[in-house]
Every structure is written in C-alpha cells, then in structure tokens.
C-alpha cells in the first residue's frame with residue numbers, strides 16, 4: 001500500500017488533464033503523479049468519463065444516473081501496488097523524475113539560499129511561473145512558516161521530512177492542494193529538515209507585518 005495520505009483535488013486533476021495549468025503548477029502535479037498511484041488511477045478514470053461524455057455528445061444525453069454511478073465507482077477504494085522504485089527515482093537519485101531535470105541528482109547537493117532564520121530556498125528559475133512562484137524550501141526542524149492565505153491555488157509537495165498544519169501531517173509524497181480560501185501555518189516536524197516543492201499561482205498573503213517585509217525581499 002502507498003503511504004501517501006494527502007492527494008490532489010479533482011479540480012486540480014481536471015485542470016491538469018485539460019492542459020489548463022501553468023507550467024510551474026503542472027510540474028508539481030506531475031511530480032506528485034509520479035509518486036502516487038492513487039492519483040494516477042483517478043486521473044485515468046476521469047479521462048475515461050470525459051471520453052464517454054464526449055462520445056455520447058450529440059447523439060444521446062448521458063443520464064445523471066449513469067454519471068452518478070460512474071462517479072461512485074471513482075470513490076471506491078482501490079488496491080494499490082507498492083510504489084515501484086523506478087516510479088520515483090532514477091539510479092541513486094532521491095529526486096522524483098519530472099523534477100529531476102531542474103535539480104542536481106540528490107537533494108543534498110542543492111545550493112540553498114538563506115531566506116529567513118531556519119528557512120532556505122532554491123528557486124526553479126527555468127520554470128515559467130507567471131505571477132506566482134515555484135521553489136524548493138528547506139525548513140529546519142520545528143520552524144514555522146508564518147500563517148498565510150493565498151491569492152490562488154498553492155501546491156506543496158513533500159520530498160523529505162514532514163510538516164504539520166491545521167489539516168494534518170504531511171510526509172514524503174503527500175501534497176497540500178490549497179485554494180485561495182484556505183489559510184494555514186505549516187510547522188516542520190522536529191526529527192529532521194523538511195524539504196518541499198511549492199508552487200503558487202499568486203503571491204502569498206501573509207497576515208502579519210514581519211513576513212510581509214520578508215516577502216518584499218525574497219519575492220514570494
């Protein structure tokens with residue numbers, strides 16, 4: 001069984017499969033999909049339903065009963081195979097594959113930049129991010145990211161270590177898929193550094209002044 005407990009929302013999967021996500025958001029979605037058999041399966045099923053609706057198109061309306069049945073099938077628990085090493089790693093690398101082209105072979109070889117006490121950043125400068133951002137963060141054990149909301153969707157994929165917020169505990173492979181209406185305050189768990197990949201559609205909205213000043217300098 002997979003150890004992943006926090007997944008992409010259906011809205012995000014649909015946008016991704018329709019090609020409606022910006023490059024930096026797609027990168028995070030693709031990286032989670034590479035690690036998560038459950039989301040891969042769900043997206044395949046969605047594509048199938050989309051195909052049925054398209055096929056039925058002009059000739060017959062798909063009844064709501066059929067749609068309800070199909071969506072109920074999607075909600076059935078599925079038996080997942082163990083994630084194969086090949087799904088998430090190439091050779092000895094601990095970097096999941098879609099992300100690999102933008103990073104050194106191993107997370108420990110990343111050239112981090114200091115961002116704030118206990119927080120280091122590695123921007124993915126070759127990825128188009130529009131008005132948003134995409135970067136890796138390395139958060140020291142026990143350090144809190146100041147409480148913030150979002151101007152749009154924020155995707156946070158855990159690569160190493162773990163953090164907790166109002167929603168729960170996030171471990172490697174878990175993704176926080178948060179919309180503009182959610183505020184949260186992630187705290188890195190105490191055992192080790194937490195490394196995560198973050199993409200935002202719009203600048204974060206911090207609630208207090210100090211992070212706002214920090215934001216001005218680091219451009220998140």
Ligand SMILES: [Zn+2]
Nearest residue numbers: 007008036039
């Ligand atoms: Zn998933």
